[in-house]
Amino acid sequence: MHSDTTGSWTPVALSADLPAGTVMPVQIPAGSLALWRTDSGHTAASADRCPHRGMRLSHGFVRGEALSCIYHGWSYAQAGNCLRIPAHPGLVPPETIRVVTHMVEEADGVIWVALGRPEGRPPGLEGLVPLRSLTALANIDAIAAAAGGKTSPQGIVEVASGTGTICLLLSRQDEDRTLIHVLLKGITDQAARIAAVRSTESLRRKAEDIHKKEFAQ
Numbered sequence: 001m002h003s004d005t006t007g008s009w010t011p012v013a014l015s016a017d018l019p020a021g022t023v024m025p026v027q028i029p030a031g032s033l034a035l036w037r038t039d040s041g042h043t044a045a046s047a048d049r050c051p052h053r054g055m056r057l058s059h060g061f062v063r064g065e066a067l068s069c070i071y072h073g074w075s076y077a078q079a080g081n082c083l084r085i086p087a088h089p090g091l092v093p094p095e096t097i098r099v100v101t102h103m104v105e106e107a108d109g110v111i112w113v114a115l116g117r118p119e120g121r122p123p124g125l126e127g128l129v130p131l132r133s134l135t136a137l138a139n140i141d142a143i144a145a146a147a148g149g150k151t152s153p154q155g156i157v158e159v160a161s162g163t164g165t166i167c168l169l170l171s172r173q174d175e176d177r178t179l180i181h182v183l184l185k186g187i188t189d190q191a192a193r194i195a196a197v198r199s200t201e202s203l204r205r206k207a208e209d210i211h212k213k214e215f216a217q
């Protein structure tokens with residue numbers, strides 16, 4: 001798996017959207033990953049393909065500190081090694097049975113994944129409070145145009161609101177689709193948070209219109 005984001009951090013989900021003991025699919029330009037959190041709270045990112053017969057591991061389940069495939073129940077550790085093959089309970093799985101894993105970092109309520117070896121850690125988001133994530137059928141340029149702003153080197157577009165700033169942390173999923181993580185700066189009361197949600201949804205519609213007119217092939 002290789003893409004133009006190899007060697008850099010991609011914000012794939014908000015921490016709140018991945019409770020302990022769960023797995024979810026996340027999309028990056030290079031393809032789909034299984035993002036999961038162990039019962040004790042550690043995050044892991046695995047290729048979304050079981051080495052046995054190719055079932056998507058994001059359809060599987062987490063038990064304790066392992067991710068199990070839904071098809072025949074082979075289970076894998078965070079490091080990718082196979083821990084157990086239910087059809088052969090007495091067998092210690094050989095080291096050669098492994099699922100590919102990727103680096104994961106979690107900070108300031110955001111989970112980041114890197115393919116390859118990035119230099120340094122993900123950008124700091126101190127002072128920003130995660131609100132929600134939503135997918136737009138639009139590329140990053142269309143979203144920046146809809147917001148009337150520029151994307152910062154961290155991949156953030158800022159939108160002024162009545163009481164503070166809405167920060168859109170953008171994560172390209174493919175040519176025509178972007179995951180938007182909405183983070184708030186200085187917005188704390190409930191009414192302002194609801195207004196921020198509405199404002200972001202309206203910005204998404206505008207971005208999708210711009211994308212259709214200017215970028216879609």
Ligand code: FES
Nearest residue numbers: 050052053069072
């Ligand atoms: S396909 Fe995953 S255990 Fe068989």
